[in-house]
Amino acid sequence: MMSQGATIKDVAQRAKVSEATVSLVLNNKASIRAETRQRVLKAVQQLNYHPRQAARGLASRKSGNIGFILTDDHFSRAEPFYTKIFLGTEFESRKFKYYILLTTVPRAFRIETDLPRFLRERNVDGVLLAGHVPNALSEHILKLKLPHVFIDFSPRHKQGNVVMMDNLLGAKLAMRHLFDLGHRRIAFIGGDLTHPSIAARLEGYKQALLEAQLEPAEDLIETVESNTTTDDGVHAAEKLLARGAHFTALFTANDAMAIGAMQCLKQHGRQIPVDVSIVGFDDIEAGTHAQPPLTTIRVDKEELGAAALRRLMEMIETKKELPGKVFTPVELVVRQSTAPPAA
Amino acid sequence: MMSQGATIKDVAQRAKVSEATVSLVLNNKASIRAETRQRVLKAVQQLNYHPRQAARGLASRKSGNIGFILTDDHFSRAEPFYTKIFLGTEFESRKFKYYILLTTVPRAFRIETDLPRFLRERNVDGVLLAGHVPNALSEHILKLKLPHVFIDFSPRHKQGNVVMMDNLLGAKLAMRHLFDLGHRRIAFIGGDLTHPSIAARLEGYKQALLEAQLEPAEDLIETVESNTTTDDGVHAAEKLLARGAHFTALFTANDAMAIGAMQCLKQHGRQIPVDVSIVGFDDIEAGTHAQPPLTTIRVDKEELGAAALRRLMEMIETKKELPGKVFTPVELVVRQSTAPPAA
DNA sequence: TTATTCTATTAAAGCGCTTTAATGAAAAAC
DNA sequence: GTTTTTCATTAAAGCGCTTTAATAGAATAA
16 A cells, blocks of 8 residues: 555644644635735645545545436547547546446436436535436436536427537528528428427528528428437438438538438439538538538537536536526638539 | 535534444444444435535545546547547546546646646546556556556556456457357458557457358458548558458447448449448447448447446556456347358 | 473554534624 | 734544454353
């Protein structure tokens, strides 16, 4: 066993103050004379002192941990979307001296068997819920009265504590870009509308049309029920073509579907962007490899995770609910899948 | 604040024993009468008692945490290879009542700024290092004398504490499959040979040839220096073609490169598998989407993570180094990228 | 029978912090 | 000059466990 390092006692002795003072300084609690504070901080540095989380947690009855929960399929899917959100969270947590406990739950979640251990043991001071989490889980967390923030999702019964990318704005940016290029007949492909992000993007599509004095045409909107995968994009595009819809541009609810739709359109002899311009949403890696590279709306995933953590920290510190949503910025990224409509 | 749940005191009272006995039962330490043990366990259940990690950690001077370290680029790359390893670890950790703290370090790692917080604060009882981690980091951990296991990588200076997939066997399985189909001229494409897995796969390729009484031909082996990405696969295949190498089958060091090589070969008019059979390694998702779907060697990533955790647990419990490598099983998965050579 | 060894249980100390009430000194108010 | 208030610091209790030495009783050996 190695030496276990300095304790608060060592620091107190070296700084010639009581242990209480050291603690007070380190947590900037009470009013401490500037000179005393300096003395303590110097001793801390010299001894390379780090408070033991266990001791701190026992005394203050806080765990110093935050739980990060998402479904296993979200976490291990090919596009590292939630992975990056997690990284943003983890990075931000360093500033707050919190540790993140990441765990996944199955989509077919059952309280009795699948409840994360840190919830059973109450070993977290708050939780982050990323993406579409099972209803039984979010309801359980509400019951626990545990501080929590939803990321890129919000359960039906619930208004606040949500951090989202600005889907409405993103959709409008995409549409304005297409308008600016001269497009007027713009189709929309979406998926699972129970997901608030997808629904908001469709809403943005419609609002943008209205703002441009255009009437949303039902036959230009295709929302497959299932999901939002590349395959779903293929199917949706096929349906659009099958019913002979006429459009010069396509806005899809995410990049995965955009890539699928692009494949399908090319297969049917449509050239991108000459015959059809396409704009996606999310800015996933695969979009940059598409042929042609996909114009899209960039979402800052790391910032999404960081913003959620900050919000949770605030809730934990103030012990208050913080209703209302937080929106993180989005940005148009123009690549080669968009161009003016062919004359 | 919610009620904080039962403590060991409550359990002791209800079971009419001392707190020490409860602790002893829960950690199966001393010899306890069966009847007493039952009484304690019953009380634990009735009160839904869970020991506080903080209290336990403070008293036993263990953190109850395991650190999981990998580089950020490994973690957030498109293929969820390490993500799945992590999931295997996290799942397995539940059995041992340990929590996993996942963190990433930059590839350009510097001790002063990038050392994971849980190492500075000594807040983990051991660490798992996944994939190619910076040398400065692994050396630092050796110095700390902290129990640790490398996953799918081992640093230069170090023999033991490594968990790997069985690369040598996997390569031989791939080669035998090609032999069985009738191939004799089999090329190899590899990348970064400083990675032990890639080196072992090349070694397996050579051994398999020798076992089949064939001489490895230098001009059939192409190992690009840089990396092991899809693009590297394209380049390697191009070099192979450029020098007019003649082969009916191709074994690549991983699926990513296999996919790249496949693209390249198709571009040059070679039909897969009619003109060239291809076998990859890893069984990544993208391989199933390739045209044709890729024959490959499946690696059980979850098991890799689980095995590493078990090994680490053993090291922590026995307080001993466990030198020697552990190999997890691999398996041949035949899809449509392999066929007998054209007559 | 008495001494010895086992077995099962517990008392008590201690892990390293936080937190609150108490204290003393200095400043402000009377 | 005395009382009150404010400021800076600390003593001491306690958070909920683990661990070790001590103890008492039962079983075995002498």
